Amino acid sequence: MDEISIKIDEKSDIDIDKPHNDKLHNNNPHNDKPVTKIEISPNEKYLVTYSQVDNSIAGWNVKYSLKLDNILDLSDRNVQIKRDLTNDESESNKTLYQISVSDDKEVAFINDENKIEIYHMNNSQEIILDCGYYCDYVYCTFNVNGELILYGSNHTVFIYSTQTNNKKWDCKRVYKLFKDPEDFKFITISKYNKLYLFSNNSIYKWNLDTEKSIKILIIDEKIEGKDWERKKYIENNIEISSSEKFICTRVKNEIIIYSIELEIPIASLDINNVTQLRNLIKYPALRSRLFPLLCPLFSNKICSGFWDSVKGWKKCLGHSKQNDKLLTKCDISVRATNKIAYVIQDGDIWKVDLEKMILYINSLPINNSDEVISKKMDKTYSHLNIFSLISYNSYMDTISKLFQEAESGSKKFILEQNFVKWIINYRNLADYKGIKLQVIKKNNINNRWDLICTRDEKFKVDYWIEPFEMNLFNDNEIIILTNVGLLIYHFNENDKTISLNYYYYMKFNKINHSRDLRDLRDYRKEFSKSTLPLPKYNSFAICDGWASVIKNNKEYLLKYGIELLNSAIKGRDLELVDQIYKICLNHFEKDFRNKMFLSIITSTMPLLNEYYPEYIEKFSLETTMIIDSPSYSIEHQSSNLHLFSFQYPHMVNLSRSILWFKYNELMSSLLENHERISLILNSFQFLIILLTFPIYFITFYILSYFNFIDDLITCGLFSEFYFKIVSYSSNYKRIPTITFINPYIKFVNYSKYYNWFTELILPKPNPFVETINRDIYRTWSGEAILNFKWNKYGKYYHLAIWFGYIILLICFNIAAKISQEHVDIQRKLLITSITLGSMYLILEIRQFIYDPTKWIQDIGNILVLFVYIFPICTSIWCLHENDHEKIIPYITFSCLLLNLKLISFFRIFENYDAYYTIVVRIAKRVMFFFVYFIMVILTSFAFAFHILLSPKMNYSLDKRIINDDPNNPWNMAPTYQVFDNETSTDSNLFILQTPDENTNMFTTFSTSFFATCLLLTGDTSSFYNWPYEDNPTLMILLILFAFIMAIYILNVFITLFSEAISDHDGSFLVTRAEYLAKIELFYLLPHQRRWKEWFPEVIYYHANVDETRKKVREMIDNRDWKTNEFPDMKIKLLKKLNIDDYITNKPVDEFTLRKVLKETKN
CATH class of the missing domain: 2.130.10.10 (YVTN repeat-like/Quinoprotein amine dehydrogenase)
Structure with a gap:
């Protein structure tokens, strides 16, 4: 080529007969190369x-x-x-x-x-x-x-x-x-800090700002081969172009448009099908937002389809001095802005005005076959155009103007624009309240207005529907403001229908016009934000048409589905609840990229738990052990990864180790430029490692665990020695593991919109916190969530809480025992106890403020409150009281409570936690019964003993009174005889021990009750003064007491304990879930609850293949293995685990047989 030139199309019309040879001034930047x-x-x-x-x-x-x-x-x-x-x-x-x-x-x-x-x-x-x-x-x-x-x-x-x-x-x-870095192949990084990777026939997006990862695409074609072959495939066949709202991915000749907001693919088009492209760009909202993203995807493609269709463009490409003919292969490179595309073709740079290019494409003739395809695709792109308008909030300016006009009092019933007329009628009959919309179009032949289509919208209200104002957004869309809310309608010219795109219910007081205007101004504030407000519960309850639109439209269902399902649950519309549940599962089953539909169900689980808890069990069993890819994969990994949860891809933030990188680069520079100095440093490091090996290894382990060091760059003995040992140990034992996706999508997330100070006092819960349901943890999905949370932050916060409590316990115990001579030390210890105790007390008060009713219902919370209040008050009293003897009883009980509370902190050990949970849950379950039952028994026997064994005549402990009452303490007091010597038989002295209050503990009811409580422990010393042979009534009472308390009650408790042990897994996991929820709400700060690393939207987990095989067989035996949903996926799993014959050889029960017969009949 002789020259380099930049061609710029300056004309409004594209002239395909003239080559575009306009050149820039100073157009020789690369010396004619x-x-x-x-x-x-x-x-x-x-x-x-x-x-x-x-x-x-x-x-x-x-x-x-x-x-x-x-x-x-x-x-x-x-x-x-x-x-x-x-x-x-x-x-x-x-x-x-x-x-x-x-x-x-x-x-x-x-x-x-x-x-x-x-x-x-x-x-x-x-x-x-x-x-x-x-x-x-x-x-x-x-x-x-x-x-x-x-x-x-x-x-x-x-x-x-x-x-x-x-x-x-x-x-x-x-x-x-x-994790498994070699399995991932790099694709690109966008200017919006999004990293795109390829692995296992899937494309992943990882956000460098939020550290959130998600699978955006699954490629049907199986891509195998060597590492360089897969890399070559990606370079030649996969390209990505993205904005803040959409990701356009080209895989060979197909372009998939992915919505970042909805996190699902929303459209696709063939790169060689110009009709699809033309159908897409005829919508203004799509044209401006998607076309600049599509242009770069046409780089290095064969000149058929898109480029061939643009003949004016081909004319420009044909201007080549090396070859008079058009090249058969467009070896081009395209970079596009919102308005301009810059293209390299055959060494020349071309500047293309995208708007003019679009005008030219739209002016090309359409053949009949293309027109048929166009009509088929139009409905898809029409929905996409509407969704784009809502996503980019294009309606907000028109709505703001609409509110202003409504406040002025003007009303319109007919709107006309570009030969299209909208007529709105408000129908207020006794049994029907609604709006009738008509679209009429002017006929160019006879100048008559022809009716194109109508739509009747019914509202379940008992008052007249009145208009405020309406406006046209464009020819095909109208926004209507009425006293039942704001509605946006769309007219589709191809299928001649009117569809409802948005409805927001508004409630007016209807007292007078001035009050309506005040309400209107309040609603105007809601619509003054940058986004359309989400529809409320009444929007779906009042307008059935709006609910039907959302249910039957994939994009709308993802955007408004949570509100719709909440409305159906609160309205007790079980049929709609079941429909939405099945639609969400079907969308995911048909296309694994649609996993976000599962979040509609998981986000509404708090309400399902309250109204329809059976759906939680149904969802848990039907979605267990699923995957968001066409097939399951088994890999050999570390043996301790069973039910280990992670994000995929697993990117680690190594920003803490930047200094470590700089150190290793310095060592590398020394090794490269100053080998002798490097040798001396390595010798010195070897001596340090040799002398401090245990400390060295532990220190490096801690630093590595918290990402202060890494093996990214290793130079020097310090680095290489440790990471070689770790590498050797990690490869020691590997077992086959299988990977599943956790179906609880967006279950552990917190809203990204929050007020930091408000949430510090009253935190807003997520579905995980609100839904403590045992059915969630019956399957591995729930257990994997708990493992993820426990490993990410739970165990560390538990240790921190434990450590703080140990300091409180030691300080108070030492202060209680310390000698009065060390007043200063005691004072410091008491102040520390008050400080730490107050911190824990504040956390308990926060729990009370969050949910007073739930807090009071748990008797354990009240006991914990005493654990902290008692030591705090006692410590304050000790600081102001000089008489130490007076407060010893309070110190005693304070120490007792603090020491007993230590029992709960050993829950970090799983075996202990399991049995601790059993004991606690049994206590909570039967506490009221046992307290009431045992108290009645103890009180009854105590009163019976008091009646039987209390003195029947007057007596005094100060003066001896002689009578025939066997219960008289003077008659029961021990007596002693004195003999002269060992052989003497006659005593000459009689000694009587003075009785006290404990001689006969049944003289008062209170001491009788205490003696009965001692009897419960097996202490019968209170009855030693009565011969059993002379007191048959006493014998009968003691036998009855032993039978009731020692035999019956004890056996009841043993039975309850046995039942709890057989069901301890669920109880243990539920208790851990409650504990983690407590940590999340009251120990984590508001911004920590938004960390994507701790609270990801999508979680995957590994499972030991052998354990998976056992679990599946167990679920089959217990009839928990549900195949109503995802039957193909479940069959693939059974074949992968080699247990499909287990089902084949099992006897068929009546239920299964009836089901098979019914399916066969159908």
Whole structure:
């Protein structure tokens, strides 16, 4: 090629007969050599072009007009560039691996050695990075915040801040692909900080800001082969272009449009089917938001379909001096902004006005077959256009204007625009309240208005429906404001129907016009926000048409489905509840990418638990052991990963280890440049390791566990020794494991909209906290959630709570025992006890404020309250009271309560926790019965003993009274005889022990009750003074008491305990769920509850294959293995586990037989 030129289409109409040869002033940036690569900055301010032959980079200002800015000559700077292996000698075969540019004119590229190089286009000054020098990179880009993002060949992401005044950029964040990195292949990183990876025939998106990951696409084609073959497949067949709302992915010749808001694919189109593209871009909302994303996906594609259809475009591409014919392969590169596309074709740069290009595409004729396809696709794109309008809140300006006009009092019933007329009639009959909409269109032939379609909307209200105002958003959409709410309707010209797109119920007091205006202003505030408010419960209850629209539209169901299901549950509409439940499961079963539909069910579980708890059991059993991919995979992994939960892909934030990277890079530099110094340092490190090995290993383990160090870069004995030991131990024992998805999507998430200070006092719960239902934890899905939470934060907070309590316990116990001579030490210990006790007391008070009724109903909370109040009050009293003897009883009980509370802290040990839970739950279950039952028995026997054994005559303990009453304490007091010597038989002295209150404990009812309580423990010393032979009544009472208390009650307790042991799994997991919910609400701060690493939307978990096989067989035997939903998936799992013959050989029960016969008959 002789020259490089930038062609710009300046005309409003595209003339396909004239080549576009307009050239820029100073159009020779690469010495007449062809352009190889082109990139534009994130905010579309600057553009760079690279010439492989000229080995130069040119910078262009593109904010207002395309103007050459500066040229960077790479040859003069000795930049290492990659050569084509087919022809090492040809200069034209040199190329940079990848290039990117920032809005501040900094250009970054990857050279021949896979190293990153950065230059400023203004002064050609090189910029260096503070770490990551020794890494090899495969991709570089700048984000919209001006940060540099690098992806290394070791599956590591570096993010650098470019806001520095010197020539060095600082590393801010580092992420590393932790689990099975070799299974993942890099695709791209968007300017919105989204990392896209490929693994197991699926494409994943990982958000570098929120650290949230999600699977966005499953590729039906099985991609196998060696590592380089899969990498080649991705480079040639997968491209991604994204915005803040949509992700467009090209897989071979298919483009899938994915909604970031709904997290599902919402449309697809064939890259060679121009009709589909034309059908898409005829909608203004889709054209402006999707077309700029679609253009880059047509890079390097065969010239059929899209490019062939645009003949004016092909005319431009045909302007080549090397070949007079059009190339059969469009080896092009496209970079698009919202309005302009920059294209490299055959070494030339073309600037294309997208609006003019769209006009030209729409002007092309349509053949009959294309028209049939167009009508089929129109309904899909019509829904997509409406959804796009709602997602981008395009209606808000029109709605704001509508409220202003409504307040002025003007009313319209007919609206006309571009030969389309809307007529609205309000029907207020005795048995029917509704709105009738008519669309009529002017006939160009006879100038008559023809009725196109009508729609009747019925409302379940008992008052007249009156209009406030209405306005047209465009020819096909109308917004109506009435006293029953705001409605948005859409007219579809192709199928001649009117559909309801949005309804928000409004309640007016209907007292007078001024009151209506006041209510109208209040609703105007709700619609003054940036997004349409979510419909309320009454929106679905009053308008059946709105509920039907949401139920039958996939996008609407995801957006408003939670509110619809909540409305159905509260309205006790079981039929609608069941329909939504089945629709959500069917959407996921048909397409595994639709897993977000499961979140509609899981988000409403608190209400289901209250109204229809059977649906929780149904969902738990039907969705156990499922996966969001076409097949299950078994891998050999560590033996301790059974029910280990994780996010997929598992990216680890290594930002804490940046200093560690810098240290290792320094060691690498010493090894490379100063080998002798490096040898001395390694010898010194060896001596340290040898002398402090246990401490060294424990220290490095802790640092590694909390990501302060990593094996990303290891240089020096300190690094290499530890990580080699860890690597060896991790490969010691591996067992086959299978991976499942947890069906409880968005079950553990908290709302991202919150007030920090309000939530500190009154935290808003998530579905996990609100739904403590045992059926959730009957399956592994629930248990995996608990394991994830426990391993992420639960056990650490438990240890912290335990540690703080131990300090409180030790301080108070020492202060209680310490000698009065050490008053200062005692005072400090008491102050510490008051401080720690107050902290724990505040947490208990927060729980009471959160839910007073639930808190009071749990007797354990009241006991815990005494545990903290007693020591605090006693400590305060000790600080102000000099008489230590007076407060000893209170100190005693305080120590007792604190020490007993220690029992609950051993729950960190699973075996202990299981039995502790059993005891606690039994106590809660039968506490009232036992307290009442035992108290009545003790009181009855105590009174009986008091009647039988109390003195019947007057007596005094101060003066001896002689009478015949056997219960008289003086008659019961021990007597002693004195003899002269050992052989004497006659005593000459009689000694009587003075009786006291304990001689006959049955003289008063209170002491009688205490003696009966002692008898309950087996202490019969209170009855020693009565001979049993002379007291048959006493014998009968003692026998009855022993039978009732020691035999009957004890056996009842043993039976209850046995039943609890047989059912301890569910109880233990429910108790752990309650404890974790308590930690989440009252120990975590509001912003911590929004950490995606701790509270992800989607969780996967591993399971031991042998344990899975046992569990499935157990569920089959217990008839818990449900195949009504996901039958194909369950069959695949059984075959994968080699237990399909287990079902075949099992005897068929009557229920199964009837079901099979019914299905056969149908």
